[in-house]
Each structure stands twice: as C-alpha cells, then as structure tokens.
Amino acid sequence: MRLGSLIGDCPPSIKSVTINRRCRPCLRKSTTPILNSIPNDIISTDDIDNVVRALTNHIRTVVENSSKVVLAKSDRRELPGDVSEIISYKNAALRRAGKYPTCDNKYHARALQSIVKARMKEARNDN
Numbered sequence: 001m002r003l004g005s006l007i008g009d010c011p012p013s014i015k016s017v018t019i020n021r022r023c024r025p026c027l028r029k030s031t032t033p034i035l036n037s038i039p040n041d042i043i044s045t046d047d048i049d050n051v052v053r054a055l056t057n058h059i060r061t062v063v064e065n066s067s068k069v070v071l072a073k074s075d076r077r078e079l080p081g082d083v084s085e086i087i088s089y090k091n092a093a094l095r096r097a098g099k100y101p102t103c104d105n106k107y108h109a110r111a112l113q114s115i116v117k118a119r120m121k122e123a124r125n126d127n
Contacts (some may be wrong), residue, residue: 023066
C-alpha cells in the first residue's frame, strides 16, 4: 500500500486544438470523396439520413485533420491583469488603425505597442 498524492503518477492531461486557418479551406472544398457520394436527388428519409451522415463525416474528418494535440496544463504563467488590459487596448487600437488608417489611429496603436513591449519586459523580469 502506498500513501501520497496521485498527481505525480498521472500522465499529463492533453486536449485537442483545432487550427481554424487549416479548417476553413477544407470545408469550402466541394469536391471530396465524401461529398461526392451525396446524391443530387434526395427522395426518401433514408437519403436524408445518408446526406446528414456524409456531411457529419466530412466535418469530422476536416476537424481531425486540422487539429493538434497539446498539453492541457502548460507551465505558462498568467500575465498580470494590467498587462492583459493593455494588450486588449493595443489590439483594439490596431484593429481601428487597420480599418481607419488615420495618423492619430496609427500613432495611438504604435504608442500602445511600445507600452506593451516595455510592460511585457518588466513582467518577465519580475518573475
């Protein structure tokens, strides 16, 4: 009999992450063997079931091919709250500067980028 934590004996948890940029083009393709098996004339409820099954298989195949397995818990540290907030402001400013490329929007985005860079450097050195 052994007493103690079971955490050390457990393998690390893993999860599957779907990479959308790989998934979208594959879903847009209409000439795959699975989709080619769908008949043009759907008459009976059995035909409907077959079409639903074919589409489900196609989506499942695309998602499986576009996914990768990663560790569920990594050693990445959480960022401090103020850094996360500044990053979200920076991302909003970059989207705004991309959509409305005025001098003020570009300046604000660049200023926030330099603030984020400096704050990230501080956060890394603090830990």
